[in-house]
Amino acid sequence: MKKIVTLFAALTIITFLSACGGGEENADAEEKKTIRFGATSGPYSDMVTEAIAPLLEEKGYEVTNKEFTDYVQPNKALANGDLDANLFQHKIYLESFAEEHNLDLSEVIIVPTAPMGIYSSEYKDIESVETGSTMGIPNDPTNLARALIILEDEGLVTLKEDVDPLRASLNDIVENPKEIQFVEVEAGQLPRLVDSEDLSMVPGNYALAAEMDLLSALALEDMPDDYRNRVAVKTEDLDAQFAKDIKEVVESEEFEQIIDEKFEGFGKPQWMKEEE
Missing domain, CATH: 3.40.190.10 (Periplasmic binding protein-like II)
Known part of the structure; x- marks a missing residue:
C-alpha cells in the first residue's frame, strides 16, 4: 500500500508539472x-x-x-x-x-x-535646365551620395570613375556642364527649396511629408536596395x-x-x- 501511495504521489507531481509546462507553452503561443x-x-x-x-x-x-x-x-x-x-x-x-x-x-x-527625386517649379523636364541653375542638395553624406548618383544618371554631372556610389561627395564631380550651383541644406528643408531655388533634390519621405506628388518629379531615383x-x-x-x-x-x-x-x-x- 505504501508503494502505491508513493507512486500515486509521483504521478500527481509529474502531471502537475506537465500541466504547468503546457500552460507556459500556451502562453508563449498566445504572446x-x-x-x-x-x-x-x-x-x-x-x-x-x-x-x-x-x-x-x-x-x-x-x-x-x-x-x-x-x-x-x-x-x-x-x-x-x-x-x-x-x-x-x-x-x-x-x-x-x-x-x-x-x-x-x-x-x-x-x-x-519612396525614392529621392529632382523637383522644380522652374523647369518641366531635365532637358530644360539652364546653365548656372541653382539646386538644393542634402548636406548629410548618405543622402548627398544618392543625389549625386541621380545627377550622373540624368547627365547633369560626371563623377570620378572609381568613386564609391555610397560615399560620393561634391569633390568627386569631374564634370558639371550646366555649371549647377549647389546649395547644401539639411534634408528635411529640401522641399522648401523647390520654390526658392531652380531645382531641389528631395528624399521621398520628406517629399511625402510635404504633401508633394512623387510622380511630379523631373526624375526619380533608381534606388539601390x-x-x-x-x-x-x-x-x-x-x-x-x-x-x-x-x-x-x-x-x-x-x-x-x-x-x-x-x-x-x-x-x-x-x-x-x-x-x-
Missing part, C-alpha cells in the same frame, strides 16, 4: 500572436497600418503600431523588447546604428520605398514564426496590390521586380 510594430510617422507607418497589419491580422495576429518622430528610438525600443519589429530605415543606417550602439538587429525583408527601407527584428527573432509571417505577407500578391493602389511612385525592391 506570439501579438506583433508590436514601430515606424516613423508618415508613409512607413501608413504602410504598416494599411498594408502589413491587415494581412497579418488575417493570419490571426493582433498588430499594434507605435509611431516615432525620430530615427533613434525605434531601434532602441526594438532592442530592449518594447517592439517586435520596426520599419523606417535602410541597410546602411541599420548596420551603422547597430554597430555604434552594440545592438543585435537584422533585416527581415526589404519593402517598396541598400537605400530601401526594410522590416527589422532582433537577430534572435529572425527564425521566429512571427518574423516568417511578416516576410510572407510582404511577399504576397495582396501586399503588392495595396502598394500599387495606395503608394504610387514607391520604388520596388529587386526581389519584387524579379517576380513581376
Whole structure:
C-alpha cells in the first residue's frame, strides 16, 4: 500500500508539472500572436497600418503600431523588447546604428520605398535646365551620395570613375556642364527649396511629408536596395514564426496590390521586380 501511495504521489507531481509546462507553452503561443510594430510617422507607418497589419491580422495576429518622430528610438525600443519589429530605415543606417550602439538587429525583408527625386517649379523636364541653375542638395553624406548618383544618371554631372556610389561627395564631380550651383541644406528643408531655388533634390519621405506628388518629379531615383527601407527584428527573432509571417505577407500578391493602389511612385525592391 505504501508503494502505491508513493507512486500515486509521483504521478500527481509529474502531471502537475506537465500541466504547468503546457500552460507556459500556451502562453508563449498566445504572446506570439501579438506583433508590436514601430515606424516613423508618415508613409512607413501608413504602410504598416494599411498594408502589413491587415494581412497579418488575417493570419490571426493582433498588430499594434507605435509611431516615432525620430530615427533613434525605434531601434532602441526594438532592442530592449518594447517592439517586435520596426520599419523606417535602410541597410546602411541599420548596420551603422547597430554597430555604434552594440545592438543585435537584422533585416527581415526589404519593402517598396519612396525614392529621392529632382523637383522644380522652374523647369518641366531635365532637358530644360539652364546653365548656372541653382539646386538644393542634402548636406548629410548618405543622402548627398544618392543625389549625386541621380545627377550622373540624368547627365547633369560626371563623377570620378572609381568613386564609391555610397560615399560620393561634391569633390568627386569631374564634370558639371550646366555649371549647377549647389546649395547644401539639411534634408528635411529640401522641399522648401523647390520654390526658392531652380531645382531641389528631395528624399521621398520628406517629399511625402510635404504633401508633394512623387510622380511630379523631373526624375526619380533608381534606388539601390541598400537605400530601401526594410522590416527589422532582433537577430534572435529572425527564425521566429512571427518574423516568417511578416516576410510572407510582404511577399504576397495582396501586399503588392495595396502598394500599387495606395503608394504610387514607391520604388520596388529587386526581389519584387524579379517576380513581376
